[in-house]
Amino acid sequence: MSLYRALFSLLIITSLLAGPAIGLEPSANKDDERIEKQEKEKKESPKHDSKEQGKKKHDEHKKHEKDHKDGDKDKPEASDKKKPEKKDDQSGDKSKKDAPKKEMKREPKLEESKKEEKPKPSKDDAKDQVEKKDSDDKPAKGAPKKEMKPEAKKEEPKKNEPTPAKRPAPEPKMEEGEGKKMESKLEPKSEDKPEEIPPPKEAPKPEPKPQPKPNPQKFAVTDLSQVDEDFAYQGEYYGKLRLPGGILEATGIQVIARGDGNFVGRQLRGGLPGNGWRNDQLIDLSGKRDGDQLVLSQGNYQVHITGKKATVINSAGDILGILTKVSRRSELLGLKPSSRATILFDGTSADGFVDAKVNEKGELQIGTTTKDPVQDFRLHLEFRLPYMPYATGQARSNSGLYIQERYEVQILDSFGLPGEFNECGALYRTKSPDVNMCFPPLTWQTYDVYFTAARFDDEGKKISPARITVQHNGILVQDNYVIPNKTGAGKPEGAEPRPIKLQDHGNPVVFRNVWIEYLGGPVVNSQAEAIDTPEQN
Template identity: 50%
Template sequence: AKPTEDAAISASDLKPVEPAKPTGDDAPPAPPRSKPEVRPLPTLGPATQADDAPPAPPKPDGDKPEAPAPAQPQPAPKPNPTPKPQKPKAASDLSQVDEDYWFQGEFISDGFFAEQSAGLTGLQVIAMGDGKFEGVVYAGGLPGAGWNHADKQHFAGARQDGGVNLTGDQGSLLVYTDSATLLDAAGQPVEQLRRVRRISPTMGKRPTPNAIVVFDGSSTEFLEGAKLSDEGLLLAGTTMKFPVGDFRLHLEFRTPYMPHARGQARGNSGVYIQRRYEVQVLDSFGLEGVENECGGLYKQQRPNVNMCLPPLVWQTYDIGFAAARYDADGNKIANARITVLHNGQPIHQNYEIVAKTGAGKPETPELLPIYLQDHGNPVTFRNIWLEPKDPSQYVGSAATHCQVP
């Protein structure tokens, strides 16, 4: 509690101290007393006011005292504004990453503990921000490189003692920047894994003689609204200037590193064919691989396997597309078909697209261009080329086959 403060003292309250009176023989004789003057008491009557007193306030009418003035209403206090949630930070190149990035990635068993191992093992380690991580162990190898599409284990944990410690239902993992160790429930090592960096077999694929070079870093002639990064890479949010029917397309893309982001906010873009059918681009590294994740035909068909590589690693799409067919009256008589290779692995094979995907434009006989969707994340593209195909290669009026040689 706050101590009570002393009352303030003004200068007028200070009186000079009188000198002490002498006593004893040295004291002078006292003066003779005079007889006090007797004055008559004043006659009692109405109280009179001294000449120098301040005037009394006017007496209010009536017997009741004057009511105090009503209090003025005070304005309601303004609530504190709710702070807007901060947008997750995105690292668009390796100079911007944190220390967690170097633990993230892919690992494969090296047979060091072959006698305890049940076979080849793959591991993906995913950074989740603030030193937290998730891990997925795949029986048989990595997705697209030996995994049996069935058996996998999930782990979670955080950085500790210079590495990453992850735990799961059947064991644990110790992860370092260049290696990892899988331990059983008793803490005994069963697999030693080493880091691998996979590169798509179609990375850097050169255009065919009849291809349109959409973007190779030298020109944006065939792109509308194109913007380039500081590295000279094509940013998401541009549209090709020509409509497409049947074609074969190659492009390379790179998602940013956004460890604090989740779901559709993590490295999102898309390849909108005819502005109707979206092949999703997303940082889905280590995820399930569903319809709205990388390689999915948005909300319509999931990829056969999640071939997404870690963020800031270049990836490839090789797409073969056959447009929907219409009769003379504009009625659709055959659905569009698509084949997609993601990092060289077929994730859709001659798939029949039953309708537009997500926010795509309605299906009509009109041919439309390809749009590289801007979803607010710094996804970049390079080495884009497209080869138009002759519709006569398909059987009848319907698109019955679509291949990517």
């Protein structure tokens, strides 16, 4: 029995000795990890640590050893064994903790002391401050720590995972292969930029820029459906105004569009040209349209035009009267040819002209001449001027009726103008019309011309000048006028007859209902002897 007891006690002793050695491994591992952390913290920490910090660590280390010794004295049996062991540690044996685990198993005394020290790390883990002191004490003992570096197993995982000292602000963990994606973080940002910019279609449309002022010579409207807002205010207004003393007097106002809402006009005492006005008193007006109202004025004298009404207000603010817009028509418009007349153009055939051009509306265009030359004749033609508000002077709907290609009766938009020697109804640059009977543009107008050619003797000497009578819109504007010579750019006078030309001056003037009656006969000295005017028929 004694042998069995001895074996049993031996087994118990060996198990007790083996137990602390096995339990030492995890604590040893923890000590190794702490040493490595402290070593890396030292490397990353600034090299210029002050000496005062080292003294503090040394004092803390002594306090910790003192507390550790006091705790061991309170324990039975184990306290006697610890004393010689800690002396050995101070002499330099403690550096052997980094030695392989097999060597530590062979020293039962060291294992037993560490077995008793095992519960203290658990208390230190519960308290963060004590743990920091333990980590500071171990590197102060001067143990060589370079021996831990060759362990490859511990260095491999640290390449992929940052150490506690190097760990940045919380970042999402990456799996293997995601490092390349993180390196190109800037690329998706540059690709996302075009997506943030709204597509061109969805971008707000810029406000329409103000259109530049049209070229006066090119802006010409020939269709009423294409006119601007100013066109509705242009035209003639007629009515009666109350004069001082209560007298009512017929008055006419002609309003002319100048483009972009600008207007000029004139107030005519007695009525409109050919209908009461005697080429005498008038008032020049000017103004600008504001919305649906046009105000023309001369000083404090004003004319307010809204719709088709013109309200006249004197300088004292009194309303003198209201005039109404009118649209006059020539009495000879649509005049049919006589039985002796030759039709030159009736809208269906232009056989009477050379290289004639007819538009889609059946209107004869400028730039053509009659096939037959003319001597004495009566001519009827109707013409329409384009609407050219920006143009002025000779650029405003210019054309001409060139008789024998020598004498020009001017065709021009001179509505509302004084009626100069180069305006509509004039013998161009030779004689002004007796009255300016020009109607507003886009209104059909009439010319009825009575012409007697000049006569020449056999030697080519002029023995009788040419004569002309012109009715413009049924009103006599040239009364048997003796033409002294060719006009403007006309061909020189001569005995040979020449055709009639419809001048092309670049503006889209059109004609219709053109017919001629050839008269012939001897040279005459008065209109009554050779020409029967429509008024006499």
